[in-house]
Amino acid sequence: MAAVRQALAGWLASCVSSSSHIPGTIPRVAIALSGGRDSAVLLDAAASVADELGIHLVALHIHHGLSRQADIWQRFCAERAAALQVPFDARRVRLAERAGQGVEAAARQARYAALRELCQQHGATCLMTAHHADDQAETILLQLLRGTGLPGVAGMPEMDRPGRLAGVTLVRPLLNVSRAAIDAYAARRGLDWVEDASNQDPRFLRNALRHDVMPALARHAPGYRQTLARFARHAHQAQTLLDELGAQDLQAARRPDGTGLDHRQLLTLGEARLSNLLRYWVRVQGLRPASESRLADWQRQLRRTDGAAQVALPHDGRVMRLYRHRLYWEEASPTPTRQADTTATLRWHGQREWRLPNWRGTLIFAPMPPGSAVDAATDVPEALLSSAPLRAEPRSGGERLKRHPRQPSKTLKNLFQAEGVPVWQRAVPVVWLGSKILFVPRLGVDQRLLRDAAGQLEPHPGAWWRLAWHSLGD
Known part of the structure; x- marks a missing residue:
């Protein structure tokens, strides 16, 4: 029992000193409360020492909806927090499983995202989870069996900052406390908790390790937890050196x-x-x-x-x-639809965006501040933009663009090649103003149109607008 309380007291004090809270206010620490034995012990021990340290707690529960017992677990957590006079909040999440990502990984990702939001909502700058020494040993062995690299076998750090919770310090205060010590604390305090039946299912490798492998290891190598923790520290140091080398090589390249x-x-x-x-x-x-x-x-x-x-x-x-x-x-994006009869028209009168879904992109119109320098490659007078309807059409082949006043016009194909625009980025619309090309994304404004219109616009062309292309594939 003393080991649990000492670990909590030390890390709670560390959270206060390392977190940023408003001066003159009482810092708040969040406890991730699943309702299981480990998190029940974490909350009970934290509540017993928080007042001594001048810390406010908040218990946070995530409802994944994966078990028929999920509603019961949430009610239990709310009752447990109320009994200890700790504020409680819960959040339901939906799992968005990605390709190559299982339910466990999706649940973990959703859980930490929700915990981050709840911490920010309650003003908690530190979040504590109930991972302990046996969890750490299981994680390291699990990652070894999966064949992961050094980041996997480096295990879980005691403090993860900024880690996966932007702006919130993630702390695992019981990471050096054994499951046996946590069991002893729960028994002495007479705590109750909920049991997740999935934790007993031997089809899951982690459960097989916990119930079959770890007890055998404990009999033959009682210090295996400390040995694996030392291995994890060495792996972390080695990965740190590899990251430094990777950063240097990345910068050089x-x-x-x-x-x-x-x-x-x-x-x-x-x-x-x-x-x-x-x-x-x-x-x-x-x-x-x-x-x-x-x-x-x-x-x-x-x-x-x-x-x-x-x-x-x-x-x-x-x-x-x-x-x-x-x-x-x-x-990654599919090839845009390019049909011979695909055409879009716009009568421009100050719009900031022209969405062109057939090309999976948007033509942006940005007003130029008065007196700013004009870039002939991208900027167009307002009077010219509103002088005739704009029309977006696919390339038909042979179109020519004059990019520079003193250089001849060239075909779009030649210009794309000269600019090093990849083939997959050339499926862009040609924007016409009446019967003349105004703008081609990734190349710019046609100088012939500006030249022809100059006589009509001088000496006071008025406001200018900058054209830019935003593609969903960029």
Whole structure:
């Protein structure tokens, strides 16, 4: 019992000192309360020492709707919190399962998102969960059996900041406390809790580890928890070094214009170092980790091309593309519908957006501040925009655009090639003003139209508007 209280007191004090709260107010710490034994012990122990430290608690429960007993669990949690005079709140969530993501992962993702929102709503800058030493050991063994890399076997940190909860410090104060010590606390305090029947189902690997493997380990290697925790710390240190190397290699490979990585620089790296860079790049993009087989396939494709070819590597709703030695990420999107008779018209009178769903994009009209410098490549006088209807049509072939006043017009195909616009980004509308081309996304305004209209607009052309194209695939 003393071990639990001491762990809680130390971490509660740490939460207060490390969190940011309004001076002169009492800090608030949230307790993630599932209703199980571990979280029941966490709430009881926290409530017993919070007043001594001048801390307010709030108990938060997430209702996943996965069990027929979920309503009963929520009522139990509310009653348990009320008995300890701790404010209580709950949130129901719906699971949005992604490809390659199971129910457990989807539930975890939804749970932490809801907990973050509840913490912000109640002004809690610290969230405590009831993970303990046996949970940590199970997690490490589970990740080893799944063949994950160092991030997986590094286990759970005691403090995760900013972690998965932006603006909220996630703390696991019982991570060095054994399940036996938690059982002893619950027995001495006469606590009750709810039981999730799924925790006894041996079909789940974690349950098999908990009920079959861990007791055997305890008999033959009583100190296995400490040994695995030490291994996790070493793995975490090794991963930290790999992340530092990945960050250095990523910076070295960045193109000067910041539009991606230089493919030629990547090819100077050895196999292990390139895999580490790609793995790190995926993570900083906020994407799910790539499997070992996928990383190996990426390496093969990147090394087999000289960079002039087009390579598309889909992953987690994004696409890593290689074009003209530039490697970059973009949103995955289907090829836009391009029919010969697809046409959209607009009578412009100050609209800020023109949505063009056939091209999965929007033409943006942004007013220029008075006196600002005019960019002939993107800016158009207001009087010209309103002089005739605008018409968006697909490319039919042979259209020409004059991008610079002192240079001849060129075909759109030649201009796209010269600008290095990938083929999959050329399916854009040609915007006409009457019978003349006004604007082509990714290329700019036709200077012939501005020249022809200059005599009518001078000497006071009035306001100017900047044209820009926003594509859902960018």
